[in-house]
Amino acid sequence: MKVSFLVSLFMLSSVQATLWGQDLITLDSLRLQLAKAPLAEKSSLYEQLAWEYRKSQPDSTIFYSDQSINLITREGLDRNIAKALNFKGVGFHYKGDNVKAFELFTSARDEALEHSDSLQYAHSVNNLGRIHLNQGDFFKAYGHYYKALAAFKKVGDIEGVAYAYKSLSELYQSQNNLSKALEMSQKTLKIRSKVGDIDGQISILVELATIYELMENYNRAFDYYLQAKMKAESIDDAIGIARINLGISQLYSVQGMNEEALSYADRALNTAATSGNENLTNQVRLQLAKALLSNGELTKAKNYLSKVVAKTAITRELPIEMDAYYYLSEISKQLGDLRDSYENFIMYTRLKEALVNAEAARRIERYEGRLEIEKKERENELLRANEAKNQALIERQRFQNIALIAVIVVIGVLLVSAWYIGSKRKQVNLKLQVKNRQIAAQAEEINSQNEQINVQNQSLQKRNRQLADLNNEKDTLMSIVAHDLKSPFNRVSAIAELFNITNLTEEQRTYVGLLRQICENGVGLIQDLLDVNAFEDQSRxxxxxxxxxxxxxxxxxxxxxxxxxxxxxxxxxxxxxxxxxxxxxxxxxxxxxxxxxxxxxxxxxxxxxxxxxxxxxxxxxxxxxxxxxxxxxxxxxxxxxxxxxxxxxxxxxxxxxxxxxxxxxxxxxxxxxxxxxxxxxxxxxxxxxxxxxxxxxxxxxxxx
CATH class of the missing domain: 3.30.565.10 (Histidine kinase-like ATPase, C-terminal domain)
Structure with a gap:
């Protein structure tokens, strides 16, 4: 059941790739730049061309990737080779050769690790997850996706983070874990909205609508289809608009709203019919026929189905052709034409059997591919183990050689050092004898100086006592003088105050005021002197x-x-x-x-x-x-x-x-x-x- 769901998902991805078409303007611009670019820039342009061709012409992706690889190898720029290997692996992946793609993604991962290219390591691990998903190995796919997510976050590549979230969404859809798929897709949308990636937003909005449709939450599915449609209209993406209208029509059909389904299918056909995209046009015609059939308009439905059968017989789109014959059989039965109904039903059963056989072949091919990939993984692990073992032996031998050389060098150094130390020791002994005689003479001189210093110390102590006595006398004298000076100033101030109460002229009062101010200043100075002297006394x-x-x-x-x-x-x-x-x-x-x-x-x-x-x-x-x-x-x-x-x-x-x-x-x-x-x-x-x-x-x- 899970494998069948995965096949359907992969087929849907292939159809989407065809629907979106090729950006011819971008391709022409890249080719023009390639013709004029210096050699150092050509590798990057080759890789951009490879990426643009991945869906429509994977062989061209492989070709341009090889051009980049050859240029990188020739110029000795091996540190850039991981990206080119990843692009080449993408080409083989879209071509359907998953074993070759696995080898290239593994090589890209190893090169990225060797050259510390964290971004390309993240891409290669994510690509390996996609290979495991296509081969039905969901556990390994899960492990690789989360490794890629962690690596993208570490290097700060938010577009890569969105890419990893989208990969996880597809994995969860394949397991029918729709709630987790929804969570991953919403995270993808948030990032792509932040960076302004319109094409990426349209793709993830359609995916969200599909998830909500599977969850039977049709209102939310419709909301996301409308958001996708507005984004597509903003960049004139006609094919995208047609595809979205087809999805909305199918959504209405599921709910039994035939008029609305017909309306949106008509809109889709008007765009798809002029696009030259036969696959999309046939899908829309089939949807129109189903809506008309549900609405009871059998003749119109039969006309559209006949066109689908005629076109798919050439393009060999077996699933669409099979559905067309089934509904033709139902219409003929309702019209009473049992023979025509039987013939159409026979064609339906033949196509169904062919699809079942193709599905079985795909399962066998996928199983064989998975076995081949597991074999490659074991070979790679064995190769890495042997390389590690050989490297360990080389390192051990290198260490032994270094140790031997070191021992020889140390012995030589010791011998030279012994000789050198012996000769130096003789010279030092001679110098020590001379030095000892000098020290003895200096000791005698120091003893003589110490005696002189003792005499000077005694003299200094006597002088310090004299200075202390003088300082005490100074402090005592300052206190006596300050106290004796305060009394005259206070008496003069009092007399000046008495003058103020007598009949004085204005000029005399001014002089008296000056006299009082002088007295107050004098008293203040005396008080400050006393305070300074008192504060220096540490006894308080x-x-x-x-x-x-x-x-x-x-x-x-x-x-x-x-x-x-x-x-x-x-x-x-x-x-x-x-x-x-x-x-x-x-x-x-x-x-x-x-x-x-x-x-x-x-x-x-x-x-x-x-x-x-x-x-x-x-x-x-x-x-x-x-x-x-x-x-x-x-x-x-x-x-x-x-x-x-x-x-x-x-x-x-x-x-x-x-x-x-x-x-x-x-x-x-x-x-x-x-x-x-x-x-x-x-x-x-x-x-x-x-x-x-x-x-x-x-x-x-x-x-x-």
Missing amino acids: KLHKVKINLMDLFTNEVRAFYTEAQAKGLDVQIDVSELLYIHTDSSYLKRILDNLLSNAIKFSTAGKKVVLSAVEEEESILIRIKDEGPGFSDLDKTQLFKKFTTLSAQPTGGESSNGLGLAIVKKLIDIMGGEIILMSEQGKGSEFILRFPITNVAPVSAGSQ
């Missing part, structure tokens, strides 16, 4: 507490509100109310005081200062961003040095002693954090303070 330990950053930022902005308002600045806060940090609050406040004060001091009216914080990558980041003048590249190299004057100047006449950023850097280091400056001159600045997340206090359920 951090006093860590849990700090709500929203509260801290709010207090900072409130403290600088008057200064910001006086300069027309907008100070903003951007922080979550539930963000906490666990650190020394006085140090963190001093850092923010200095950075926020600088941001306000160096910004012009109408600008914005933003104080923000966020948790990021196991750290708390605090940002102070302004729209001031920014820092130059030179500024960045001196940023945290004491008493350094940078390029930017305060915009409101404020003073700058060059200690603020030095204090910030010192405190950040003490707290185990990091300070980063993001700035471009003329475009503002952003200081980023990074504290490790381990400093962040966990938020309890009640902390809001």
Whole structure:
């Protein structure tokens, strides 16, 4: 049953090949290119011609493939030979010589493997699957198709993938596994639609319609026939349109819809009759006769059948001729002409017997071919095994020869090395004696230098103690001077405040204001000096507490509100109310005081200062961003040095002693954090303070 189904499928493929006809324009173009092409391109053109002739003239396919093979061999381009062998195998396959085709596809596969030609390996394996399918060896066909599919996917050839899916569809149809056949055909259609292969889309759409018809899903079958027809009409494929109309007519006949069947059969005949394709025309006439017979129009049906018999008697299309005699016999019976009915039935039985005999002969031929192919496979396996065995022997002998040569070389090297080492050892011993005498002299000199170094170390230790005492005296003196200086500044500031409540002129008030500002700047400088001195004292330990950053930022902005308002600045806060940090609050406040004060001091009216914080990558980041003048590249190299004057100047006449950023850097280091400056001159600045997340206090359920 399965073999019979396969024969029918193969016959259908042959009929389709005839129906689609030959692309004469393409053939003429290829011949013209071949006449003008350089030698390096001729091989590819020969192969394209071979492919175009495969269905109508397989002998021409074999001829052009041989031309390509001869050219490749002559030019020493063996790495390209697999493709030509595949094309030649296709020629023998269409000619019906499956044994020869099998030999060529096997050779193509072996050449592709030898030259790492993955694409041609995929094609040759797929072609071998087709040979096994035609011989009825479905298991081997299945294995080869899936190997081809995997190889096409690996090289990224989506058209090859579609080709493998279509081969699998035909295999599943031969096994009457229509659901899997449908799945493979739909995958083929999807790929061919993606790459824009119109001819390929028409072919697979018709195949899908056929599968749905076999599944008795006539509506879906009709849908796919219509899609195929629209595609064929878009490229003016008259023969294709006729074939599709014939299929639709047969579909309607199966459903007993005779009027529709007649309509589409008429359309098919109008195209087929002018095409010169007698096989297609006879199929359409037979379908018209069947539809007319079902509709009761016996005379018209008989006329069409008579034409079919007359034509097929010449072309020897036995299946069509046999069906025509069968329906002529039925018509004569219904018309009451029993003698004519009997004669037609006799012709029908003779043709049927001839077809059965031909089918039996084909089965025998196919079985013999399968045995021959299996024999070839065994011979190839034995040949490969012998080659592998011989190669192993050659490799073993080669290894033994190499090992022997290596042993001889090693012995020679050892002998030469022994002689060389002996002579060198004598020279080395002499040099060592000289070197030992030099080392002894150097040792004496080193001992003398060590004694001098010890004396110098003692002197340095005494000097270091003196420097430490001087440094302590300096710190003590700085503290005394700073404290003593604060009192006069504070008294002068108080007197200036008293002047403000007396009747002063506007000019006098200006001078008093300047006096107060000088006092405040002096006190600020003294406080910074004291702070720098205090922070360098490592005896003070951090006093860590849990700090709500929203509260801290709010207090900072409130403290600088008057200064910001006086300069027309907008100070903003951007922080979550539930963000906490666990650190020394006085140090963190001093850092923010200095950075926020600088941001306000160096910004012009109408600008914005933003104080923000966020948790990021196991750290708390605090940002102070302004729209001031920014820092130059030179500024960045001196940023945290004491008493350094940078390029930017305060915009409101404020003073700058060059200690603020030095204090910030010192405190950040003490707290185990990091300070980063993001700035471009003329475009503002952003200081980023990074504290490790381990400093962040966990938020309890009640902390809001």
